[in-house]
Amino acid sequence: MKATILVVVIVLVLLVLSYFYTNITYIRKPLDKMYKAGFVEKKIKLKDGTVLSYGEGPNNGKTPLLLIHGRGVTWEDYAKILPGLSKYYHVYAVDVHGHGESDRNPKKYTAKAISEDLTEFIKVVIDGKTVISGHSSGGMIAAWIAAHSPDLVLGTVIEDSPFVSTKLGRRENTYAWVYSFQLYENFKRQKKERDYFSYELKLSYWKKIFGDFLWKKFSKDAIAFRKKYPNKPVHLFYLPPNINRMFESVTYPYDRKFGEAFYDNSWFQDYNQEEVLSKIKSPTIFIKATTRYDGELLLAALSDQDADKVVNLLENGKKINIEAGHDIHYEKPQKFHKIMMNF
Template sequence: MYKNPYEQLSGKITAPKITKAGFQELQFDTGQIKLNYVAGPDNGPPLVLIPAQMGMWESYQKVMAPLSKKFQVYVVDIRGHGKSSWTPGDYSWDTVGSDMRAFLENVVKQKALIAGNSSGGIIALWCAANLPHLVSAIVLEDAPVFSAEMPRFKDQDRFVYNGLKKLVDNIGDPENRDLATYFNGMEMPVSETRVKRVPPQFIRYLSKKIQKFEDAHPGQPIETGFPSTLRLLLKSLSMFDPDFARAFVDGRFYEGIDHSAALRRLQCPILVLHADWHRYPDYGLVGAMDDRDAERILELAPHACYKKIHANHVIHAFKPKQYIAAITEFAAEIQLLPKLEK
């Protein structure tokens, strides 16, 4: 059974804006695993941010310092990610949810606003449905509500499923892999007639860059590549247990939540942030949810608020100002923060 080779690395934050804002990188032992997280100063109600699958706390760097002026911000690396424990063979909504229960009870220690991106949004939904005494409100940031349920995830809107399968097939052995091969066969449809593909020569070039970095920095997460989005992706991949993705592919992960039933049970305030999406005949849904999915959320949880933001799936990284505004306005509306002056 393999373990996370980076779990014991120093928790020193190197980003100047984050350290200046008072954030610390810490670890919490749940009794079963270690959860890596960063915590900001106590400047307001708790706000817990949960990254997308393959993401780490660093994806929130553009929004952490501004949000910490009004909230006490926590960003969690869920199991299988970053410096948190890897648990191959033990990944599901229920197991990740149990980690969040321990984190909220023992670290946050009061009701929290939970904002999750992508699969992190489904974790936020799980928390709100199962831990109402620990959740003040949730934000579903382009979460794959309904689209990440079987059989739709595999048979109908299969673009993300196929991407996870390629990840498992190409870099599924964490002890013997070249991360550049993650891009083998990768396709991104941009219209019904045009598809972008990663050139083989780029994969070969990236492989050499990664090997050079590993030779110079043995035992360290991969930090190479340009632009910064690619650099962060490679670092995140190097610190990601591929069995987390494998659990989505082979069906182990889905235990623990029915999206419709969870939404019907919700009593807390909900903000739905919806990014851009497209659907193509050969790929299905390219995005997390379509307009009908958003409508169904509002039908099942009619007290939810909805906001469309024209952005990539990771709204907080690509439209940080709009994300910050949406969070703070929502918190003011539900009286977690003072009313904003108009």
């Protein structure tokens, strides 16, 4: 009997230790594997002086693939899938303007300006035709490049990008608008709280999910972590990765003025969504995450009807539905990898 109890205790201790180890290392381990696979961070200065940071995988002679991340993160957000993709592609993943180590120039915070710079990146760095994949706002950039430089694009993968739902009159009922763009504008208009991360946590949507008691504890510890490690993405040792992702994804190096361009709609200057989609000639896959609502508030990037409209506008398009949150490549790396491998 005592031996059985001892075994049970040991197993429980090992499970607890494994749980905390996973929580502590879930960011570092994919990065370690990525760099071990041969990825190197580089920088390129474009002809107008703009500096872009990017990661490049092994020069294996395979088809080039350019990855464009979404708002608020960096090229390393793709770390989970990069080693696998590098077996089939010569991979490039860029820091979009205002993110990571790339230049912070608000004059460049439009989809068109970014797309034009990345078109130059393809010509100068990749130096040939490429498959291009973008997540969220990055997918809208990928779409613009595919539409306006068809001679440079072999195929396009658009990962849960907010087409249609970002239009005036629709955007106001989306999670991104209420709990990001509008929230930051409200923060700028008040004087009581000077730290946006603290302000954001107090009014977070997730407070209603976890309740006041737990959210107060999470917030207190997250703020303490931020103060102690200001240059690290926030993650708490006692929370699993899927919950820590809430804190991590909003604490990467990021120029808030990039988000302001969505609020005042300047990001979409000279960007007609229907026109861009209808001009894409390359084979195109639109990956759609699960659609969820809270009342009339759209918690997804776009609705199922919006996604259908996107695919109908594409000349050679296909939609793939994945049961996942918005960050499909992060939450379902194997499924994303399979899509890219078969593309």
